[in-house]
Structures are given as C-alpha cells and as structure tokens.
Amino acid sequence: MKKTIIFSLFLTALGVIACRRDCGETPNSGDLVQYPYNPQPYTIKKPAHYPEVPVPADNPMTYDGVQLGRHLFYDPILSKDNTMSCASCHFAEKSFTDGKRVSKGIDGISGTRSSMSLMNIAYVVPNNPADTFLLFWDGRAKSLETQALLPVEDPIELHHLWPNIIENLKNHSTYPQMFRKAFGINDKTEITKELAAKAIAQFERIMIGSGTSIYDRYLNGEKDLLQDEVLDGKLMFFDEGSPFGLPDAECFHCHGTGTLTGKGFFNNGLDPYDLLQDAGREKVTKNPNDRGKFRTSTLMNIEKTAPYMHDGRFSNLTQVVDHYLFDAIPTPYPNPNLNLIINKKQLYTPYHRDALVAFLKTLTDNEFINNPDIQNPF
Numbered sequence: 378m379k380k381t382i383i384f385s386l387f388l389t390a391l392g393v394i395a396c397r398r399d400c401g402e403t404p405n406s407g408d409l410v411q412y413p414y415n416p417q418p419y420t421i422k423k424p425a426h427y428p429e430v431p432v433p434a435d436n437p438m439t440y441d442g443v444q445l446g447r448h449l450f451y452d453p454i455l456s457k458d459n460t461m462s463c464a465s466c467h468f469a470e471k472s473f474t475d476g477k478r479v480s481k482g483i484d485g486i487s488g489t490r491s492s493m494s495l496m497n498i499a500y501v502v503p504n505n506p507a508d509t510f511l512l513f514w515d516g517r518a519k520s521l522e523t524q525a526l527l528p529v530e531d532p533i534e535l536h537h538l539w540p541n542i543i544e545n546l547k548n549h550s551t552y553p554q555m556f557r558k559a560f561g562i563n564d565k566t567e568i569t570k571e572l573a574a575k576a577i578a579q580f581e582r583i584m585i586g587s588g589t590s591i592y593d594r595y596l597n598g599e600k601d602l603l604q605d606e607v608l609d610g611k612l613m614f615f616d617e618g619s620p621f622g623l624p625d626a627e628c629f630h631c632h633g634t635g636t637l638t639g640k641g642f643f644n645n646g647l648d649p650y651d652l653l654q655d656a657g658r659e660k661v662t663k664n665p666n667d668r669g670k671f672r673t674s675t676l677m678n679i680e681k682t683a684p685y686m687h688d689g690r691f692s693n694l695t696q697v698v699d700h701y702l703f704d705a706i707p708t709p710y711p712n713p714n715l716n717l718i719i720n721k722k723q724l725y726t727p728y729h730r731d732a733l734v735a736f737l738k739t740l741t742d743n744e745f746i747n748n749p750d751i752q753n754p755f
Contacts, residue, residue, distance in 0.1 A: 408564055409557040416561070419443050419579070421499075422750075424588025426596055428635050430499045436522060436575045438582065441558040444754070446580030448555065449573055451753045454545055456483050456535040463528065463577070464753065466492045470746050472678035473584065478689030482534040489655060490514050491689035494682050496745060497636045497675050499582040511640055514671045514687045517661045521578035526570060539570040546573070584751055586636065586677050587744035595739070603739065606728075610736030613729060624724040626702070626733060627714040631673045637740065639673025643712035646705030646719070647686060655687065666710045680741045694734045702730055 419438040421430045432438055449455065450463045466480045467473040473495035479488045493514065501511050502520065511519065518524035528534040529542065546552045547565040556568050559576055586593070592611075595602045603611055612618035615633070616625035632639050642658045650669065658667035671687045685691040691700065702725040705715055 446576035610732035
C-alpha cells in the first residue's frame with residue numbers, strides 16, 4: 378500500500394513537470410519574482426564642461442544595473458580559478474590601469490600590450506553606427522557591452538568560459554536577485570552573458586572625471602592656474618604657440634576631444650616599419666595601411682598611468698615627450714601630424730619638452746581615483 382502511494386506521488390510529480398515543460402515553463406519558472414523590480418534611473422555625474430555621456434538605448438543606466446556591474450567588475454568569479462577579476466588589471470588608484478608594462482593572466486602568461494585606462498571610457502564610442510570599432514588598442518570591439526565579453530574567455534587573461542560563469546552566477550547566493558533588480562528577469566534561467574556585459578558596461582560608464590584637475594579648473598575660469606612653463610606647454614599642445622615664439626607640438630590632433638580622450642588610430646613612429654613586433658590595427662582590419670596603428674588613450678590622469686605606449690616601453694612622461702619631439706621614426710603610413718613634428722624637430726628644445734610634461738601633469742584628477750562610487754564594493 379505504502380509503495381503504491383509513493384509511486385502515485387512520483388507519477389503525479391512527473392506529470393506536473395511534464396505539464397510545465399509542455400506549457401513552455403521550467404520547474405524554476407518565476408523563482409525570482411518575489412524580489413522587487415523597481416528600476417531607478419542613474420544620473421551619471423560629470424563636469425559641466427564635459428559633453429553628455431553617450432548611453433545606448435538598449436542599456437539604460439539604472440542604479441541597480443550599475444551596482445551589479447560594479448560587483449561583477451571586482452569579482453574574481455569571472456576567472457577560471459577565481460583569482461582574478463577585471464579590477465586585477467584596472468586599479469582605481471592608477472586610473473584603472475595596473476602599472477605594468479604588460480599584464481599576466483591567471484596562468485601566469487604575459488600579454489603583449491599594456492592595460493589601458495578606463496577613465497572617461499564612455500566617450501570612446503562611435504559617433505554613428507557606420508563608424509569603426511574603437512575599443513582596445515586595436516579597436517576590435519565597438520561597444521563597452523562587446524568589450525566586456527572578451528577578456529573573460531581570452532586564454533591569456535581570465536581564461537574562463539561564459540557558460541560556466543553563468544551557471545556559477547545562477548547558483549550564487551546574491552547574484553540572481555541582483556540580476557532581477559537590474560534587468561527585471563523573472564527566473565535564474567534568464568541570466569545571460571549579455572546581461573552581465575550590460576551591467577559591467579553601465580559601471581564603466583560612470584568612470585567620468587571629476588572636473589577638479591588644474592586644467593579643468595583653468596577651463597572653468599581660474600586662468601591664473603597656468604603660468605609660465607605650464608602655459609607654454611598648453612599653447613604648444615593645442616598649436617597656439619606661434620604668436621609667442623613657440624613651435625607647435627601637434628598633440629591635440631590625436632588627443633583633442635573635449636575630455637582629451639582619443640578616438641583615432643595612429644602610427645606614432647615607435648619602431649621602423651619593417652621591424653614592428655605588433656601590427657596593431659592591421660590585425661583587425663587586414664589593411665596594410667593600418668600597420669603599427671593603435672588607439673590613442675585618454676590623457677586625463679596620464680601622470681597616474683605609467684608605463685606608457687601600447688607595450689609600456691616608456692616609464693615616465695619625459696621619455697614619452699622626448700620620443701615625439703626628438704626620436705619618432707617616419708613610416709610608410711604614419712600619422713600625418715607626426716610627419717610635421719619630425720620635419721621640425723630641430724626647433725624643439727629640452728625646455729619645450731619640460732613645458733609639455735608640466736602641462737600634462739595639470740591633467741591629474743585625484744578626486745576621480747578616490748570617488749567612492751567606483752571603488753571595490755566587497
């Protein structure tokens with residue numbers, strides 16, 4: 378009798394499961410609906426003189442979305458052995474670089490390029506859908522949402538698999554509720570890598586400068602902050618020095634957006650064309666004209682982000698400016714503005730170099746790196 382009852386209950390349970398499957402449901406259907414979904418818009422803080430932060434229509438900023446992204450960014454759950462996170466190569470105190478020539482992933486394998494700053498990264502987006510891809514040194518990702526997916530499965534970086542990560546997130550004690558609050562999903566089965574990437578992208582979009590650097594304050598009317606050597610450096614940077622007997626340094630052509638965040642790809646004459654160790658943009662476009670071209674990085678907080686260049690070859694800003702003013706090498710497909718510098722390098726002096734370095738140091742934004750909204754939440 379007892380066995381008959383148990384067997385009947387077993388058949389009933391199977392019938393319920395089968396019914397749910399036939400109806401397009403799963404046994405866990407709706408397992409997150411008890412958690413509230415009340416998305417609150419997140420207003421990105423930015424200086425008044427910065428442009429509006431571009432936000433894609435399919436990933437609006439919300440408070441819970443940013444917080445989910447912040448946790449995922451700092452959580453080593455994204456790596457195969459739970460030892461590294463996005464933040465392992467992007468430290469807030471270094472303006473989201475890591476201070477190394479090249480980074481090592483979880484297996485101790487060194488990459489080939491230096492970690493790029495994420496400060497003001499929200500501005501590095503195409504102006505229209507037809508524009509080129511812009512993210513990474515070689516521009517292989519078009520959006521922050523796409524970029525966030527790639528380091529996870531890179532065998533040199535986090536060396537994991539998204540399907541395995543998603544299973545870990547589904548079985549986590551808090552992440553399912555966080556995904557529910559961020560995106561309104563009803564069930565753990567709706568957690569996807571695309572939603573994880575959207576959350577990380579939302580967090581990265583709030584990494585905007587505070588507007589309190591010396592240069593920002595100068596732009597806002599404190600004109601007495603730039604004097605003598607620093608002002609000469611500023612005039613040279615923006616090609617405004619000729620009336621004052623200063624040679625133009627051509628810097629703003631590549632770093633001249635409102636936040637000094639470059640969008641283009643340039644060969645900056647680091648190595649002879651036939652000796653390039655890294656083809657750069659050419660790896661993505663397969664266009665020989667793009668050989669040795671790399672995306673310009675932001676200059677805001679440049680003092681915090683040594684070493685410099687795509688391979689971290691220069692340890693300080695003096696070496697960087699020395700390269701441009703005195704040592705750059707012509708190539709068959711150079712940045713045309715680099716040719717202008719090379720053709721007049723006899724005009725530059727150590728004073729001009731020091732003035733440019735002094736100006737670059739006015740771009741330091743300590744309030745940004747200490748912003749509590751972008752620190753580790755754990």
